[in-house]
Amino acid sequence: MLARLSIFWRLALGYVTILALVIGVNLYILNQFRALTELGAELATHHFPAVETAKQLITSLYAQLKSDKQYLVLRDTTLLKDFLQEAENFRKTLEALENQEGVGTTREALQQVKVRHEEFHTLFLSVGVEQADRDPLAIASYERRRDTLIDLMTGAINAYITSQEASVGAILRDSHLRSVQAQEITQQLLLMALVLGIGLAGIASYSILRPLRRVNAQIRRIGKGQFGGTVSLAVPQELCDLVDQVNLMGVKLQKLDEMKSEFLANISHELRTPLTSIREGSQLLLDGIPGEITKDQAETLAIISDSSQRLNHLIGNLLDLSRMEADMVAYNLHPTDLNRLAIRSTEKVKLLVDRKNIHMDIDLVQEKVKVQNVDSQRMEQVFENLLSNAIKFSPKGATVSIRSRPDSTNQGIHFVVEDTGPGIPQEELSRIFERFYQGKAQDGRAYVGSGIGLALAKRVIEDHGGTIWAESPLGKGAALHFILSPQQSEKTVH
Numbered sequence: 001m002l003a004r005l006s007i008f009w010r011l012a013l014g015y016v017t018i019l020a021l022v023i024g025v026n027l028y029i030l031n032q033f034r035a036l037t038e039l040g041a042e043l044a045t046h047h048f049p050a051v052e053t054a055k056q057l058i059t060s061l062y063a064q065l066k067s068d069k070q071y072l073v074l075r076d077t078t079l080l081k082d083f084l085q086e087a088e089n090f091r092k093t094l095e096a097l098e099n100q101e102g103v104g105t106t107r108e109a110l111q112q113v114k115v116r117h118e119e120f121h122t123l124f125l126s127v128g129v130e131q132a133d134r135d136p137l138a139i140a141s142y143e144r145r146r147d148t149l150i151d152l153m154t155g156a157i158n159a160y161i162t163s164q165e166a167s168v169g170a171i172l173r174d175s176h177l178r179s180v181q182a183q184e185i186t187q188q189l190l191l192m193a194l195v196l197g198i199g200l201a202g203i204a205s206y207s208i209l210r211p212l213r214r215v216n217a218q219i220r221r222i223g224k225g226q227f228g229g230t231v232s233l234a235v236p237q238e239l240c241d242l243v244d245q246v247n248l249m250g251v252k253l254q255k256l257d258e259m260k261s262e263f264l265a266n267i268s269h270e271l272r273t274p275l276t277s278i279r280e281g282s283q284l285l286l287d288g289i290p291g292e293i294t295k296d297q298a299e300t301l302a303i304i305s306d307s308s309q310r311l312n313h314l315i316g317n318l319l320d321l322s323r324m325e326a327d328m329v330a331y332n333l334h335p336t337d338l339n340r341l342a343i344r345s346t347e348k349v350k351l352l353v354d355r356k357n358i359h360m361d362i363d364l365v366q367e368k369v370k371v372q373n374v375d376s377q378r379m380e381q382v383f384e385n386l387l388s389n390a391i392k393f394s395p396k397g398a399t400v401s402i403r404s405r406p407d408s409t410n411q412g413i414h415f416v417v418e419d420t421g422p423g424i425p426q427e428e429l430s431r432i433f434e435r436f437y438q439g440k441a442q443d444g445r446a447y448v449g450s451g452i453g454l455a456l457a458k459r460v461i462e463d464h465g466g467t468i469w470a471e472s473p474l475g476k477g478a479a480l481h482f483i484l485s486p487q488q489s490e491k492t493v494h
Contacts, residue, residue, distance in 0.1 A: 017200050021193035025186060032182035039175050046100065047168045053097050054161045057113070058154060060090045065150055068124055072139070080129065087121050109160045113153045120149040215246050222250055278308045331375040331463065338371055338379065338413060338484070339364045342402055345383035352391045353400075361401035371413065371484055378460045385453035386417040386480050393421035393478065407483050412466075418479040424472040432470055433458040454480075 067083035070076070094114055101107040127142050218230075230247040282305040285293060293301070346353075346360055353360055383402075390400045398420040407414040424432060435455035461468040461482045468482040 013200075018193065018197040021189070021196060025189045025193060028189065029182065029186055032178060036175055036178060039171050039178075043168060043171055047164050047171070050097060050100065051161055051164045051168075053093060054157050054164070057090060057093055057097070057157050060086055060093065061117075061150065061153055061157070064090065064120075065146075068128060068146065072128055072142075083124065087117075090117060106160055106163050109156045109163070113156045113160075116149050116153045116156070120146065120153070123149065218246055218250065222246075222253060278304065282308065331378060333373040333375055335370050335372050336374040336376045336379065338374070338415070339404065341376060341380045342383050342404065342415065345380055345387055346402065348380075348384055349387045349391060352388065356391060356394070356396045356398075358391055358394060358397070359399045361399055363401065363403040365404050365406070365413075374464060374484070375460075379464070382457040382460050382482070383415075383417075385457045389453055389480070390417050390419035390421075390478075394419040395421065412483045412485040414481065414483045416479050416481050418477060420477040423476055424470060424478050426472075429470050429472060433468070457482075 064086045067079050071079040098110045282301045286301050401418045403416045405414050433454050458468050466482055466484040470480050472478040
C-alpha cells in the first residue's frame with residue numbers, strides 16, 4: 001500500500017500522524033486542566049463558602065443562646081427582638097445552605113438542624129417568654145431542654161463542617177493525583193509522539209531515499225560500463241518515470257555495447273587478414289626473396305613490418321577482449337610455470353626495450369612457480385601487456401623491473417611490473433583497468449594508446465581467480481601487481 005503512495009502523500013501522512021499525536025497530547029492536557037479547574041471552582045463556590053456559612057450558623061446559634069439567657073434574667077424586650085432577629089437570620093442562612101446541598105447526609109444534617117432550631121424557637125417563645133413562673137425547677141428544666149437542643153444543633157452543624165472539610169481534602173487529593181498522573185501521562189505521550197514521529201519520518205525518508213539510492217547505484221554501474229541489470233523495486237509514483245528511463249537507458253546502452261563489441265570483433269577479424277599479408281610481404285622483401293633491396297628500403301620495410309606487427313597485436317588484444325566480454329573465450333587450462341612465461345614475455349618486448357634503451361631488471365623467485373589450471377597463452381599475453389605498458393611510460397634510458405615473490409599468505413605468487421615513469425594520479429588509479437580509458441600526463445596531455453591492454457590483463461587475471469591492482473606515488477613511476485594461487489581451482493570460461 002505504501003509503495004503506491006506518492007512522495008507528497010508519504011510526507012503528508014507522516015506530518016498528519018505527528019500532528020494528530022501532538023493534538024491528542026494537547027487535548028488530553030486541556031481535558032485534565034478543565035477537570036482541575038472544575039474541582040477548583042467546586043471548592044471556591046461550594047465547599048469553602050459552605051464551611052464558612054456553617055461556622056456563621058454556630059455563631060448565630062450562640063448569639064441566640066446569649067439573648068435567651070439575658071432575656072430570662074432581665075425580661076428586656078430589646079433582648080427579645082434581638083433573639084427573634086437572630087433566629088430569623090439563622091433560618092434564612094440555614095435555608096440557603098440547605099438549598100445548595102443535594103440529596104445526601106449533609107442535607108439530612110442541615111434538615112435536623114432546622115427541626116431542632118424550630119423546637120428551640122418554639123420552646124423559647126412558649127416557655128421562656130410566655131411563662132412568668134420563676135420557679136427554679138421550671139427554669140432548670142427549661143435550660144436543660146434548651147441546652148440539649150443547642151448541643152444537638154451544634155453537633156449536627158459540626159458534623160456538616162467535618163463532612164465539607166473531608167470533601168475538600170478528598171478534592172485536594174484528587175487534584176494532586178490528577179496533576180501527577182497528567183504530568184506522567186503527558187511525558188509518556190510526548191515521548192511516544194517523539195519516537196513515533198522520528199520513526200514515521202525515518203520510514204518516509206527511507207521509502208523515498210532507498211529507490212533513489214538504487215537508481216543512483218544503477219547509474220554508477222552504467223557509468224562504469226556495466227549496462228546489464230535493471231532497477232526492480234516498488235517506487236513512489238513520481239520516481240516511476242525516472243526508474244523506467246534508467247532501465248531503458250541501461251537496455252539501450254547494453255544493446256549498443258553488444259553492437260559495438262560485435263562490430264569491433266568483426267572489424268578486427270577483417271583487419272587481421274590484410275595486416276598479416278602486409279607483415280608477411282614486408283618480411284619477404286626484407287629477406288630478399290623477390291630480389292636485393294637497398295639499405296634505405298630495408299629500413300622502411302623494417303618500420304612497416306614492425307608497425308604492422310604492433311597493429312596486429314593491438315587488433316588481437318581488441319578481438320580477445322571483445323570475445324571475453326561476450327563470454328566466447330574458452331581457456332586452455334593446464335599446469336604452468338609462471339616464471340618461464342615472464343621471461344619469455346621479456347624477450348618478446350626486446351625490440352621496444354632496445355628502441356628506448358631501457359634497462360630490464362628481472363628479479364624472480366629461484367624455484368619454479370607451478371600454477372595449476374592456467375592458460376599459458378593468455379597469461380603470457382598479460383605479462384606482455386604489463387611490460388609494454390611499463391616501457392611505454394618510461395623515459396629513454398630508464399629501468400623497468402619485473403619481480404615475483406610469495407604473497408603475504410605464502411599460498412600464492414605475487415608479481416610486480418614497475419616502471420620509472422611520471423606515475424598515475426590517485427584519482428585515476430581505479431580507472432586504468434577500464435577498457436578504452438586513457439589517462440593524462442601531468443601536463444594535461446592524453447597518452448597515445450588504445451586503452452585495452454590493461455583491461456584485457458584484468459579480465460584474464462580475474463578469470464583465473466586472481467587479483468590485480470595498481471600503485472603509484474605520483475612522480476615516482478607506477479607498479480602493477482597481480483596475485484595468483486599455485487593451486488588454482490579449475491575454472492572453464494566460455
